[in-house]
Each structure stands twice: as C-alpha cells, then as structure tokens.
Amino acid sequence: MNCPFCHKNVPLWWYYFHVKGHRRLKADGQHESHITLHPELREQGSLEGVPKVYEHPKCGGMTVMPEKIIRSYLKNPFMYNGKTFCTGCHTYVDDSELFWVETGQRMSEYRLELQRNAR
Ligand SMILES: [Zn+2]
Ligand SMILES: [Zn+2]
Structure with a gap:
C-alpha cells in the first residue's frame, strides 16, 4: 500500500499502525503529518504570488x-x-x-x- 502521508510503500499488515503514527498529534495539537x-x-513551478x-x-x-x-x-x-x-x-x-x-x-x-x- 502506498502511504498517503509519506509516500513509502507499506506492507498491508503494517499499514494501519503506520498510518496511525502519522495521525498522532504533536504537542502543539497539530497532526504529525498531513x-x-x-x-x-x-x-x-514558482510559488510567487501564492x-x-x-x-x-x-x-x-x-x-x-x-x-x-x-x-x-x-x-x-x-x-x-x-x-x-x-x-x-x-x-x-x-x-x-x-x-x-x-x-x-x-x-x-x-x-x-x-x-x-x-x-
Ligand atoms: Zn507513511
Ligand atoms: Zn485561531
């Protein structure tokens, strides 16, 4: 399975735990990854003006x-x-x-x- 957070290939049996790690909250309340x-x-391209x-x-x-x-x-x-x-x-x-x-x-x-x- 391709992880939507870090884009690594994760074995299916490990996928649930792997993704759960990304969803863990940081101390400031923000999700670990998006x-x-x-x-x-x-x-x-350039992000000028964005x-x-x-x-x-x-x-x-x-x-x-x-x-x-x-x-x-x-x-x-x-x-x-x-x-x-x-x-x-x-x-x-x-x-x-x-x-x-x-x-x-x-x-x-x-x-x-x-x-x-x-x-
Ligand atoms: Zn990942
Ligand atoms: Zn606010």
Missing part, C-alpha cells in the same frame, strides 16, 4: 502553510476539506474564519476558487 500529493505530482500565511482574527494567530501542502492543493484542491490548523488556537478551525495575510482573501473563498478552476 496527506500530500506524491512529490512528483505536486506543483513544481498566499502562504494566514491569520485567524478570532485569536490573532498567524500560521504559515507548509510548502508541500500548498504545492499539493495547487494541483488537487479537492484533497483538503475546510479544516485548517491555527497555531493561535492549537487546533483545526474552519477555513471560512481564516484570511490570507498576503491578499486579505478569505481562505474558504480561495479554496472554492481553486476548486472551480480545477474543474
């Missing part, structure tokens, strides 16, 4: 989106649901509550825009 596209399938930092006005927290996740959802915006980690809240919040610092756009609108363009 599902990403295989590195070769990710967006390879928003990377988002703010949660409710708590004032700012969070940097990991590059491997950005490059994954640029290629497949359907692989993430509306929940995104906020370093201020130490938990996952709805992306309609988050705003990109670079553009001021609501993250949920940005996601829908990417999804529309991907169709």
Whole structure:
C-alpha cells in the first residue's frame, strides 16, 4: 500500500499502525503529518504570488502553510476539506474564519476558487 502521508510503500499488515503514527498529534495539537500529493505530482513551478500565511482574527494567530501542502492543493484542491490548523488556537478551525495575510482573501473563498478552476 502506498502511504498517503509519506509516500513509502507499506506492507498491508503494517499499514494501519503506520498510518496511525502519522495521525498522532504533536504537542502543539497539530497532526504529525498531513496527506500530500506524491512529490512528483505536486506543483513544481514558482510559488510567487501564492498566499502562504494566514491569520485567524478570532485569536490573532498567524500560521504559515507548509510548502508541500500548498504545492499539493495547487494541483488537487479537492484533497483538503475546510479544516485548517491555527497555531493561535492549537487546533483545526474552519477555513471560512481564516484570511490570507498576503491578499486579505478569505481562505474558504480561495479554496472554492481553486476548486472551480480545477474543474
Ligand atoms: Zn507513511
Ligand atoms: Zn485561531
């Protein structure tokens, strides 16, 4: 089985425990790893102009989106649901509550825009 987190080939009998390890929570409440596209399938181009930092006005927290996740959802915006980690809240919040610092756009609108363009 190909692991959707680290993209290693994992024997079927070990798959459940392996994936469980990725889902373990870090001390700050964030999941150990996130599902990403295989590195070769990710967006390879420049990320210039692509928003990377988002703010949660409710708590004032700012969070940097990991590059491997950005490059994954640029290629497949359907692989993430509306929940995104906020370093201020130490938990996952709805992306309609988050705003990109670079553009001021609501993250949920940005996601829908990417999804529309991907169709
Ligand atoms: Zn793995
Ligand atoms: Zn927050």
